[in-house]
Amino acid sequence: MKKFVQVENVGMRFDTKKGPFIALRDIDLTIEKGEFIALIGHSGCGKSTLLNLIAGLTTPTDGVLLCDGREIGGPGPERAVVFQNHSLLPWLTCFENVYLAVERVFGAKEGKPKLKLRTHEALALVGLTHAEQKYPHEISGGMKQRVGIARALSMQPKVLLMDEPFGALDALTRAKLQDELMKICFATKATVVMVTHDVDEAVLLSDRIVMMTNGPSATIGEILKVDLERPRSRLELANDPRYVDYRAAVLSFLYEKQAHDERVAA
């Protein structure tokens, strides 16, 4: 396996009104091609900050990030982001939201019919063909999140970055989308980094779980390799002793080693 995303000695300091605030320090992480990484940690520890660094939306104050051997100098469509709050443009239909991305990535080489076909395919992949002409405010939260995923996938990114994509959804919708995401990733062999605070989601979806210590100046506490064969089924895994062990390991990290002051978490 090949090193695909490299995070080397990265630190992030924010200059705030109250002086410098060190959010992240000494982050070292190597992600292989086709790997699914979950970033887990207590709220405010710096998961989004790390994801934004990989996305290139912010630049690190220390260290360097590489993608496919090249330094990450800014955001770009090869590292697609699924934002926490879907971030669909409310004045565009679902189709137009996805088309905007498709046109940007493939517009130089392909004609309109091909671009439209790609858009239809991306929306079909997340089961939203029937909602193509709807506006974001006309569809449910889960559907919006799926459009966000379709938009990201339609760009055929090298890396798919997701910031708590299912955080705001009810348990049933979340489970359904997790299953869909697993299928899509299995089929497309996508490299994924996903921020989550849901232990089950992390174990179910990922190849490795990156557990972060509490902030400020958070860093990687432990990395847990999840050796469960794919495709995975949530029903079968529920009683699998390995699954239970992985789950316990993450819980122990979060609630014993990094026991969190609840007042801060709130």
Next chain:
Amino acid sequence: MSAITYDKAFEGAAKPVVTIEGTAAAARGGEGAATVPAAANDSAVPAAKVTGRGREWLRGFARATLPPLIGIAVMVGIWYLATLKAGGRLPGPVQTWNAAVVLFSDPFYSNGPNDQGIGWNVLSSLQRVGIGFGIAAAIGIPLGFMLGRFATLSAMVNPIISLLRPVSPLAWLPIGLLVFQKADPAATWTIFICSIWPMILNTAQGVTRVPSDYMNVARVLNLSEWKIFTKILFPAVLPYMLTGIRLSIGTAWLVIVAAEMLTGGVGIGFWVWDEWNNLKVEHIIIAIFVIGIVGLLLEQMLVAIARRFSYE
């Protein structure tokens, strides 16, 4: 922030027009009346159904129209009583009504530049507002976009705007007269001055308020500046822009009356002044109503446009 204070500044001026808001509610009641045909069709069929739905509709209609109608009736009543005591110095409702009937029977006559129908006067005022406002929009909106996008420019221009914005537009009238040497463009010029501030400030504020999520989408997609403008900035700023336009039109309509009183010519403001000189006080009262109604219509038109472009 500053755009809101601008709004506040004119709230005082807008307040006396209480009855007009009553009319707005009545107009909304009128919208509700669009559902009449359905109810009316039903009334042709079984009687039991009619009473249920018909009564419901009647109640809604009454709730929407009665309070404003009562409000207007009370106002007219007070006006009547007040003018009874004034001993004929102030015209009462009946007198005014009679004068209005005569006036509106021929709103578009023209006996030379100083004696024209009220329709012409209103139209010339609207034309001045339209031109002054149009030029202000053409300059203010792009300028607002630039101020919102470029912080340095904003830091340069903001002190100037803060300094000039509180100045009454009428203070600019002499400058206009001096530069243009004519009354008509000078009045338009004051409209331009008073319209441009809310347009610049609200547009700029809209640009700085574009959710960072949308800009992040643009950055991840690496959109071109043109795409960013057409697909993100413009639609996101549009509601703010429309607020600016609404405030501008509102103040422009306030200012034009005063400006025309000073400059003369054809226009509703001048007409008021002229009728004062002729001591036709009932015409002044009619003018007050006309100004109020036109202002209300402008406002409602822009509110309707704004509603059309809200995405929630």
